Amino acid sequence: MSEMVELTVNGAQMKASKGSLLIDKLLDENIHIPHFCYHQALGKDGNCRMCMVEIEGQKRPQIACDTPIKDGMIVRTKGENIEKVRRDILELELINHPIDCPTCDQAGECKLQDYYMESGFYESRINTDTKVHARKRVDLGSNVMLDQERCVLCTRCVRFCSQITKTNELGVINRADHSVIGTFPGQKLDNPYAMNVIDICPVGALTNKDFRFKQRVWFLETFDAICNGCSKGCNIYVDHRKEKYKDDQIFRFRPRVNKNINGFFMCDEGRLSYKNEAINRFTIGLLDNAETNISNTITNMFKELTTQKNILFVLSPNLSLEEMQNVNNLANKLNASVSGYSPNTFDENFKDDYLKTNDRSANRAAFKELEINEEETYFTKKLSDSTLVIIIDNNYFDDNLELLKNKKVISLFSHHCLTIGNSNIAIPISSFYEKSGTYINNAGIKQKVISKINKNEPMESITTVIEHLKSMIEKGTL
Structure with missing residues (x-):
């Protein structure tokens, strides 16, 4: 374990690991420190010089991104002297920057814009006729659009392609104030993580082709x-x-x-x-493929649950932990079987050695926690014995519709699929991002999601449907 030492920042005492970077401590403590080139995932580069701080005992300001923490260090990030230094550096960044904030898609999320407003450069000393111009609207590939004039040459994107993806598509071209970011000759930005350069770009140089000019960010809500x-x-x-x-x-x-x-x-x-x-949403309930309202589908589902003896629930590994638990409780009341069989979610071609796994579902680990069987032999036997199959958001049957012949089928889906058309009763439900719940990832980490989507006509959640059915069963009436 690293040795902990004490330091003082803006008069406040705190502890940090000896030798760790000062900028990391400032960022972790939410102490405002302007910076362009530094990123915690990419490390120091030291080219923008914006993170200047005063350190007692040093003759001149130091960059926080390349300053190791020492015991007893006294640091100031505020003050007339250090703020003037940063203003001068920022003014250099703005010399050739285009004055197009009102039309820039990054407006509202731009660090250069933020730092400019903090510094108050309301009168320019630059002759706009002498600015160096560069290429605009350069399609780099992978949904990334480059505006070379807006670039502050922080090189975050270059380092991302070098250090993270190791694909090396981007580089700095030309010299001095003609330097620009670009792809190497004959190359496109083409890797499975390429769009991350949009997020790490601190200005409007790299923007998302898919999102450009769709919405102003200050109108958006986030969860x-x-x-x-x-x-x-x-x-x-x-x-x-x-x-x-x-x-x-x-x-x-x-x-x-x-x-x-x-x-x-x-x-x-x-x-x-x-x-x-938003694509192919299933919104209106079906009874023998005829449109009907939600309450009618639930009433008919209740009738089937109370008249059929051999019932099998087939669950999707994308359901939340709470939804699976509710289905389990209902199945216990009905003496029904529950299966999580879903081999169609595995895709070895999708997997890589970074973030992507071969299991393309969000919550398969919850099957193990709730002891829901997902083996093929169990599924095959229970399906063969069943007279009623209730399929909840599991599209395995889309390629195996023959397995549903001569069986009563009830399906609950958020999006249209072939299984719906082969169901006696089909109930529309909330989609993944319209509902709240707990999910367990492949490393066993539980994560709680609280949705804030607000639909004009919200679909029923699975939990609501199940709770309604349980209440009806307990009462024994419609």
Whole structure:
């Protein structure tokens, strides 16, 4: 374990590991320190010089990103002298920067904009006619658009492709004030994590082609969630907006820092999976393929549950822990069987040695915790014996519809699939990001998600359906 030493920052005493970087301590303590080139996942680079601080005993200001912590160190991040130094450095950054904040898609999330407003450069000393110009709207590939004029040359994107993905597509081209970021000749930005360069870019140089000019960020609301693309359970932000007279809509996913799971990043496929929420939604209940209301489908489901003897519930590994527990409780009341058989969620081609796993479900580990059997032999036997099959968000049968012949089928899904068309009763339910619940990732880490999606016509949650059925069974009446 590292030796702990004491230091003073802006008059406040604190402890830190000896030799650790000063900027890390400042960021961990939420002490404001302007910076462009430093990123905790990429380490120090020292090229922007914005993180200057005063250290007692030093003749001149030091950059916090390359200053190791020593015992007794006295640091000041505020004060007239150090703030003037940072203002001068910021003014150099702004010399060739375009004056296009109102039309920049990064407005509201731009560190250069934030630092500029803090510094108060309301009168420019630069002649705009002499600014160095560069290429704009450069399509790098992988949904990433580059505006070379807006770049502050922090090289975060270059280091990401060098250190994290090790694909080395990006580099710094030319010299002096003509230096720009670009891809090497004949190359495109092309790796499964490429869109992370958008998040780590501190300005509007790298933007998301998929999100560009769709929404202003100050109109968006955000809640914490996890990606349901695989069993890694990457932490994400869900950015959404409910416009007047419209349903709440998700506009993007962004990685959320969790050093125990996904660190600072997420894969591009998971990032773009937000589109699946709005596509092909199942919203109206079906009774023998005829449209009906939710209450009618639940009433008919109750009739089937109380008249059929051999019942099998087939669950999706994307259900929350609470949903699985509720189904288990209902099955116990009915003396029914529960299976989690879902081999179709495994994909060896998706797996890599970084964040992506071969299990493309969010909560398979909950099967083990609740002792829900997911073996093929158990599933095959129980399915053969059953007269009523209740399928909850498990699309295994889409490729195996013949297994449902001569059986009563009740399905609960959030999105349309072939199984719905082969069901006697089909009930629309909330989608993954419209419901709250607990999920266990492949490392056994439990994560709680609280959804803040607000639909005009919300679908029934599985928990609501199950609780309603349990109440009806206990009363023994409709």
